[in-house]
Amino acid sequence: MQIPQNKSLSYKAPGSFEETRYEKLHNILCESPSEGSVLIAQEIASLIQEKQQQNKMCVLGLATGSSPISVYRELVRMHQEEGLSFQNVISFNLDEYYPISKEDVQSYHYFMHTHLFNHVDIKPENVNIPNGEVALEEVRDFCIAYEEKIKAVGGIDLQILGIGRTGHIGFNEPGSHRNSQTRTITLDHLTRFDAGPSFQGLENVPRKAITMGIKTILSAKRVLLMAWGTNKAEIIQKAIEGVISPMIPTTYLQLHKNTTFVLDHEAASELTRIKTPWLVGHCNWDAALRSKAIAWLSTTTSKSILKLTDEDYNQNGMSDLLASHGSAYDLNIEMFNRLQRSITGWPGGKPDADDTYRPERALPKKKRVLIFSPHPDDDVISMGGTFDRLVAQGHEVHVAYQTSGNIAVSNEDAIRFLEVTEDLLHSDTSKKVAQLKQEFKEMNPQQPTPRGICDLKGSIRKRESLGATRYVGIPDSQVHFMNLPFYETGLIDKNPMSKVDIKQTMALIEELKPHQIYAAGDLADPHGTHRVCLDIIFAALKALKSKPFMKDCWVWLYRGAWHEWEIHEIEMAIPMSPDQVLRKRKAIFYHQSQKDGVMFQGNDHREFWIRAEDRNADTAKKYKDMGLSEYAAIEAFKRHHF
Secondary structure, eight states, X not given: OOOOTTOOTTSOOTTTOOOOSSOOSEEEEXXXXXXXXXXXXXXXXXXXXXXXXXTOOEEEEEOOSSTTHHHHHHHHHHHHHHOOOOTTEEEEEXXXXXXXXXXXXXXXHHHHHHHTGGGSOOOGGGEEOOOTTSOGGGHHHHHHHHHHHHHHTTSOSEEEEOOOTTSOBTTBOTTOOTTOOSEEEEOOHHHHHHHGGGGTSGGGSOSEEEEOOHHHHHTSSOEEEXXXXXXXXXXXXXXXXXXXXXXXXXXXXXXXXXXEEEEETTTTTTSHHHHOGGGTSOOOOOHHHHHHHHHHHHHHXXXXXXXXXXXXXXXXXXXXHHHHHOOHHHHXXXXXHHHHHHBOSOTTOOTTSOOTTSSSOOOSSSOEEEEEESSTTHHHHHHHHHHHHHHHTTOEEEEEEOSOOXXXXXXXXXXXXXHHHHHHSOHHHHHHHHHHHXXXXXXXXXXOOOHHHHHHHHHXXXXXXXXXXXXXXXXXXXXXXXXXXXXXXXXXXXXXOOHHHHHHHHHHHHHHOOSEEEEEOOTTOTTSHHHHHHHHHHHXXXXXXXXXXXXXXXXXXXXXXXXXXXXXXXXXXXXXXXXXXHHHHHHHHTOGGGSSSOSOOTTOOSOHHHHHHHHHHHHHHHHHHTTOOOOSEEEEEEEEOX
């Protein structure tokens, strides 16, 4: 979707929003979070400039969290490169933890200055952020004054929002009243749990916050809410299509007359017009949509594909599919064959076999394979069985761990490794050990992790990875620890990808000249590392695509740690026997620092090895339920065409 440069997001571009009986809020879909962020930044900039021409102040309501970071990054770029001035801007932030110091790296005061205010020419006296340091007995008066200050400047012209997993906007948790104004609130356990890793543990997360109220937000003249990624899809569907309920505070935005949701495709994936468009209106029944619809119909009716009837199609909104593409029999056979042909025990291609209907080429018989793993365990978690199969079938398999994964090692695990080292090594080294132990004692969870501790934790994950790759059977020389610079901040928040990250990735691909590349297409990672790692790979592939060796390179995307491909999306399905499932489990177990209390679990409390086994078993069951052969487990892949 393209929106003309001279239009704001309120402009309804063709196909950007459909007035259906399901959707109650205007929303537009963007190809990526970066595209959506640029559109939001352009609307903000246009409003600022319009107010400048009118010699008026522009009052912005600002949000924090991972979603708006790229918006602020684009605004900073526009200020530095295009002369966008913030001299006429008055800002009011949505919320702040309470109590919290302004110098705390988790405070929203720190966040806003780091990502925006320190880089633009906004007047300090025009910056308003709830004060997490105000005395308890003064909080109520502070909240009243904050509300009055917003009214005194004429109200908020444009409010930007993210959305929490509980459906909160600002820190208006479930149960918030539509007439609520700026106040203190007790944070929902789920909200605190999600924030736990950033604070180095749930026990460090404040229990309260100061937040603008629902009434305050609804009083804004314009509201833009952004959401990126699969992990926001379910709550976005409820916000846009659900009934207004205090248990999902975002639904109150249905009462606002000038609100737009800006979404990427993953965040919009549960909307009816995206998930099941045949229930909304006329469809363009291409092959991909036919597959999606038939898989859905099979699941909805609890019938295998070959048992679906014309009546099933007609009763579930697909009569026009029958009218345009023939009988249920023909459609069923088409889908059944597609799924059957996706199954192969030869992920590197089967030698000396007709590969006309196989997902991979037969030649070359022995392929160079490059598996990119965002963290040092995603390879075995998401495709450990396929990894094992590629090695066993004689392919030259390389693994590239894109980041060190150091922040995912707990302090307790790191100290344990450190003390083992201290027991074994001589006194000179013990001095270094003692120094690191002292750094742990003095470590401030409100500040970036010291470099020495990051290196120690990175080393732990490196050695765990080598244990797993040796178990699978590849030499250490085929294991590459990239330690991409964007990741190495010592904080949950990472830097954007840079030319250095892309060049480093290009150099490895050029060196190996792989016939196959496997990459993580799992964009539900709550902290976004998977997305950045995939964007870096895509940028590298784009830069290299004219190279002769790239004509023979196929790219396969895997999922599994956070999410799995829908069955209609799967183009290569690798079945696993019970023995192979156990081998995959053992490979995952080499990553001991990620067991028994994972730091970054997201909304799934199961350990990664359990998630992986359950998802692989569930994929196998879906194939069985649709009438295909029964397997213990299946790993799934989708081909990326670049």
